[in-house]
Amino acid sequence: MLIVMKADATQNDVERVIGIIEKLGFRPHTMPGAARTAIGITGNAGAVDPAHFENLTGVAEAIRVTKPYKLISKDLRPEKSVIKVGNAVIGGNELAIIAGPCALENAKQVFSVAEAVSRSSAKFFRGGAFKPRTSPYAFQGMGEDGLKMLADVRDQFGLNIVTEAMDERGIDLVEKYGDCIQIGARNMQNFSLLKYVGQTRKPVLLKRGMSATLDEFLLAAEYIMAEGNYDVILCERGIRTFGTHARNTMDLSIVPAVHRLTHLPIIIDPSHGTGRNYMVNPMARAGVAVGADGLIIEVHSQPEEALCDGAQALTPTQYLELAEQVKVIHDVLMPVAV
Ligand code: PEP
Ligand code: MN
Numbered sequence: 001m002l003i004v005m006k007a008d009a010t011q012n013d014v015e016r017v018i019g020i021i022e023k024l025g026f027r028p029h030t031m032p033g034a035a036r037t038a039i040g041i042t043g044n045a046g047a048v049d050p051a052h053f054e055n056l057t058g059v060a061e062a063i064r065v066t067k068p069y070k071l072i073s074k075d076l077r078p079e080k081s082v083i084k085v086g087n088a089v090i091g092g093n094e095l096a097i098i099a100g101p102c103a104l105e106n107a108k109q110v111f112s113v114a115e116a117v118s119r120s121s122a123k124f125f126r127g128g129a130f131k132p133r134t135s136p137y138a139f140q141g142m143g144e145d146g147l148k149m150l151a152d153v154r155d156q157f158g159l160n161i162v163t164e165a166m167d168e169r170g171i172d173l174v175e176k177y178g179d180c181i182q183i184g185a186r187n188m189q190n191f192s193l194l195k196y197v198g199q200t201r202k203p204v205l206l207k208r209g210m211s212a213t214l215d216e217f218l219l220a221a222e223y224i225m226a227e228g229n230y231d232v233i234l235c236e237r238g239i240r241t242f243g244t245h246a247r248n249t250m251d252l253s254i255v256p257a258v259h260r261l262t263h264l265p266i267i268i269d270p271s272h273g274t275g276r277n278y279m280v281n282p283m284a285r286a287g288v289a290v291g292a293d294g295l296i297i298e299v300h301s302q303p304e305e306a307l308c309d310g311a312q313a314l315t316p317t318q319y320l321e322l323a324e325q326v327k328v329i330h331d332v333l334m335p336v337a338v
Contacts, residue, residue, distance in 0.1 A: 001048040002076055003039040004061040013058025014039070020052055029070075029225070031077045036060065038076045042226050069262075071225040072218050072232075077263040083231045085203050086160030086179035088123035090233050091265030095330040096294030097122035098162050098205075098267070099319060102309035103131050103139060104146035110153065112301045116316030118157040120323040124180070125150070125159035126296060129173075130166045131308055132186045139307040147177035154179070162205055162296070168196050175202050185209050185237055185272075188220050198227025205296075207235045207269070210248070214257055221264060234258060234266040235296060236287075238273035247275020247312070250283050255290045267294035271312045277303065280314055281322045288326045289333065295326065 003017050014030065014037055021028040021041055026048070029040040041048055050062035067073060082091040090096040099117045104110050104127040117125055129146030131139065142149070150161045164182040165171040171193070174181045180203045187193050188209035197204050204224055208217045221232045236255065238248025250273035258266045268287035270280045284295050300306045300313035314322065 001041045001044070001050065001053075002063045002065055002070065003041070003053050003059060004063065005037045005039070005058050006060045007036050009037065009058030009060075013056070016056060017053060017059065020056075024048070024052065027226075029076075029228070029230070031071075031230070033077050034079050040065075040070045040076050042070060068215060069218050069222045071230070072221050072262040072264055074261065074263055079263065080259075081230070081263045081265065083203050083233055083265060085124065085162070085231075085233075086154070087158075088160055090124075090203075090267065091293050093334065095121075095288060095326060096124065096265075096267060097323060097326075098124035098126045098294065098296040099299050099323075100126035101128075101300050101306070102271075102298045102313065103128045103307055104142050104149055105139075105307050107149060109301060110146075110149050111156075113299050113316065114153045114157050114159065116299065116301075116319060118159060120320055121327055122323065123160055124162050125153050125157070126162045126182075126298075127153075128164050128182075128308070130164055130170050132164070132166055132184050133308070144173055144177075147173055151177045165197070167193065171197055171200060175200050178202070180205050180233070183207065188212055189216065191223060194220055194223035195227055198224040198229045200229060202229075203231035203233060204229060205233045205235055205267075207237045208239070208251075208254070210238075210240045212239070214254060214261075217254075218258075218262060221262075232264055233293075234262075234264055235269055236266060236273070236292075237269035238275075246273075246279060248273055250274060250287070252283075252286060252290045255287070255292050259291060265293035267296055268292045269296045271296070271298040271309070271314075275309075275312045277312060277314060277318070280312060281318065281325065284322055284326055285329055288329045291333070297322065
């Protein structure tokens with residue numbers, strides 16, 4: 001059930017509705033919008049009787065939700081969500097660029113990449129301190145020492161920090177040092193982790209699972225939001241197909257599909273989406289052209305020496321070129337943006 005308030009509903013009217021939802025033993029999710037406030041209801045096993053709400057002052061409509069998701073839906077919030085991440089936003093009019101190495105390796109590597117990123121229009125820095133590696137013998141990340149380095153990057157360059165957590169302890173640490181918690185493709189359906197991150201108050205970058213359908217992806221976001229954290233940014237990072245020319249297949253059609261169904265922003269990751277240095281720039285440009293709200297790009301000063309994902313890393317020079325090019329495309333498309 002979804003309660004849509006009238007445009008002139010007062011705060012008292014909203015609070016009366018919230019009180020009734022809580023009294024029924026359900027959870028209210030208030031979404032203030034530009035034109036009106038809507039209140040989603042979760043926690044109900046069966047249908048909620050609209051009669052509880054229909055005749056209250058300030059209530060425009062009580063709508064039964066038939067879709068599998070409630071809180072991500074445009075029914076609840078018709079306008080796009082603009083998610084605050086540190087001192088910047090994702091989902092607004094500007095293209096959000098998150099750039100940095102795949103894995104944090106050492107101070108020299110981290111700061112040389114951060115310096116290059118700070119010379120671009122990017123407002124966000126990435127770098128994994130906890131790495132989900134296929135082999136247990138591969139470099140697993142610097143852990144908390146890496147997160148401390150990221151906090152120094154924020155202080156020195158003013159970049160907002162996006163970094164992955166793989167478990168509850170990691171989430172606590174990223175909450176402490178970072179600005180946005182990345183949940184990686186491999187954990188997209190780790191439901192207990194999604195619930196845990198939903199209880200934090202930091203924005204979440206949720207990457208699409210390697211074989212997740214659109215509904216599975218959106219329901220993973222719904223898990224986070226159902227816990228009360230509405231600041232979710234989706235990320236298309238390529239899916240597994242039969243193709244072998246690229247590491248993954250970037251599913252760009254998911255961008256308009258996401259924009260049609262949900263108010264949440266979606267960014268694209270052409271680094272993991274292709275796995276090949278020479279494909280990153282063209283696919284980044286294509287992602288911006290289909291209306292992505294941002295990009296996440298891996299950059300390394302010496303890709304051939306990288307401890308993780310060197311084949312898809314851009315050099316700082318290549319990255320700066322990409323940032324210039326996508327800005328031109330974004331500016332051309334701005335007037336027709338979704
Ligand atoms: C990453 O961003 O470095 C990463 C591991 O991404 P994904 O979860 O998309 O593989
Ligand atoms: Mn990587």
